[in-house]
Amino acid sequence: MAADQGLIDWVAEAMEPVGTVTKRAMMGGATLYCDGTIFAIVSHDGALWFKADAESDATWDGAGCDRFTYDMNGKIGSMNYRRAPDDVYDDPDELRRWAVLGLDAGHRAPKKATARKKR
Template identity: 30%
Template sequence: MVASESFAEFLREQLAPLGGITMRRMFGKTGVFCDGVMFAVVANNTLYLRVDDENKETFKEAEAYPPLSYEKGGDTIDLSFWRIPERLFDEPEEFVVWARVALAAAHRVAAIRERTAPKRKARRKAD
């Protein structure tokens, strides 16, 4: 389920210090982007932040798991987005710190994908 308008507005206000925050519906959820990089997902008005090997321990220590997941072919597929601790909604400065950590992870993931993506040949225009 996508983010409600009130929750989306709350997130835009809280995350404004990061830069240009936009949101887009994706696969029945809401992707949260900062300057074009997706660093969070909202499902059922629950915020999940991007994790990778560098920030995963922080999220585990805060008991901010299980990760966002979905069912496919009878299996549960865990995504690299973990639930933000509820206490952060009452601590705006720390909320932004966690969001910055997730944004950094999103940039690392994007850089890896960019390096490993197959190169596309440029199409030549017909004369």
Template identity: 35%
Template structure:
């Protein structure tokens, strides 16, 4: 079951102030049956198929998430020790827009601190590969 449209709209409404604070817009592209949350092309959160929000943490913000009793995202039931650096907001934050924004800002800041991924190199078209092979055979 995909993320419910009502829950997605609710989260995007709550996170809308981030667009003004950081510039750009909060987007929610499809991600493995759920939705990612991005700002400036950086992933700062995700919503799972069961309508659970997780926010990105890094070495700086992780202690705050853990101290607040947040639950770490662990997508592999057979590997509970392996998880990603995403946590639920603390209990009650989903009912308090200001509190949720405080935690979302930590997630956006963590995403912005993370090194940008290098763009993927474009593959040479097959015709160019054949031409290079032909050139090598003629030498």
């Protein structure tokens, strides 16, 4: 199942005051970027997950937002993403409030080293 394009379009529209949302396909879902910074994923089942980190975990925990987990050959793994609260699906202000929390976590994340070109 492919990522829910309607949900991606909704996120992009709601995030227009913050920046431009782009997507990249990921394991049946999509990774979402705002002006080049990763801030969310849409899972293959159509759920929206915002990036989290140690600084924002308490806020996510307080809202009861589960951590993203997956099953890899019988082993349960997790990623630093939290399930979006239900109200983000129909309230653009709430979507932006939680998305900005994810965007802030994206800005704090260590940058990946880029490969150097051979001369």
